[in-house]
Amino acid sequence: MMEVLIMLALFDLVSSDVPARRPVVLLTDCGSSIDDQWALTHLALAPEVELKGIVTTHAPQNAGSEITAESARQVLSQLPQTVTRPPVIPGSSHPLGGTIVPANDEMGADFLLKQSKPFGTNHRLIVALIGPATDLALALQRDPTVADRITVIAMAFDKWPEGGDPWNVKLDVEAWRLLLQSATPLVVGDDAVCRRHLSLSSKSAHELFKTNKDKASNQLIHDLDHRLSTESIDTFPIWDEVVTAWVLGLTLVETHTRPRLRTDRTFDQEGSEGHLDWITKIDEAKLWDHLRNRFAVRGDAP
Numbered sequence: 108m109m110e111v112l113i114m115l116a117l118f119d120l121v122s123s124d125v126p127a128r129r130p131v132v133l134l135t136d137c138g139s140s141i142d143d144q145w146a147l148t149h150l151a152l153a154p155e156v157e158l159k160g161i162v163t164t165h166a167p168q169n170a171g172s173e174i175t176a177e178s179a180r181q182v183l184s185q186l187p188q189t190v191t192r193p194p195v196i197p198g199s200s201h202p203l204g205g206t207i208v209p210a211n212d213e214m215g216a217d218f219l220l221k222q223s224k225p226f227g228t229n230h231r232l233i234v235a236l237i238g239p240a241t242d243l244a245l246a247l248q249r250d251p252t253v254a255d256r257i258t259v260i261a262m263a264f265d266k267w268p269e270g271g272d273p274w275n276v277k278l279d280v281e282a283w284r285l286l287l288q289s290a291t292p293l294v295v296g297d298d299a300v301c302r303r304h305l306s307l308s309s310k311s312a313h314e315l316f317k318t319n320k321d322k323a324s325n326q327l328i329h330d331l332d333h334r335l336s337t338e339s340i341d342t343f344p345i346w347d348e349v350v351t352a353w354v355l356g357l358t359l360v361e362t363h364t365r366p367r368l369r370t371d372r373t374f375d376q377e378g379s380e381g382h383l384d385w386i387t388k389i390d391e392a393k394l395w396d397h398l399r400n401r402f403a404v405r406g407d408a409p
């Protein structure tokens with residue numbers, strides 16, 4: 108049976124219980140869509156976050172990890188000069204899928220394992236997963252004890268309790284199967300909650316940054332407008348910002364029994380064990396205010 112435990116309200120943790128400088132490694136398929144750029148920008152600017160590094164992953168259309176790394180570097184280049192640039196590490200260009208992983212594809216897993224070393228069960232490294240889970244799964248395969256040193260916050264799946272997924276999980280189902288079977292604490296922000304809370308129109312995005320005329324926010328707006336125009340739609344979900352919202356304490360979650368994953372990406376609740384947290388609500392007003400204020404503090408890039 109599914110166990111549901113409504114967690115206590117987590118809103119307002121930014122100003123109360125969230126320790127300063129939460130350590131984060133970001134795993135991203137930056138450039139596949141427009142939302143990774145928003146999350147990367149926001150995490151890099153947030154004073155509550157120590158962005159220790161960015162591991163880039165494979166993406167469709169033969170976009171290897173070096174291509175997504177270049178996209179991440181481009182985002183960082185738009186940030187004000189005062190912002191510390193975290194290292195960008197190209198991870199695996201191939202999903203697990205039973206193939207032999209080339210040595211160069213292990214750089215992301217190597218980085219994750221090295222970064223996790225100082226951490227433990229009482230003070231965990233946050234792994235923010237906004238792309239395929241390949242590099243994280245490689246790290247878990249290489250050293251299963253990394254599960255005792257990290258917490259994973261992931262944008263993934265369609266909705267609870269069905270599961271399903273058109274992108275992050277689909278691109279490496281085996282990696283997600285390993286992640287769900289691991290002992291790693293896991294929080295999921297699904298497509299449904301992101302569409303409910305994180306969809307932006309052109310008007311709302313321009314309103315958000317109306318007092319900021321810097322390179323980074325201009326680029327975020329430009330990318331959103333281009334996507335809205337290309338697809339002839341009024342709003343677009345900034346899915347990956349759900350991980351920023353969780354890191355900043357701006358989400359509510361339910362705790363569920365941890366399911367297994369079928370090959371069609373749906374959940375199998377039979378024989379499940381352990382738990383995971385599932386995000387049910389995002390305080391998007393505070394999230395967008397937080398991002399706007401970061402630009403207001405930082406000013407323009409020279």
Ligand SMILES: [Ca+2]
Binds near residue numbers: 137139142143237347
């Ligand atoms: Ca992404």
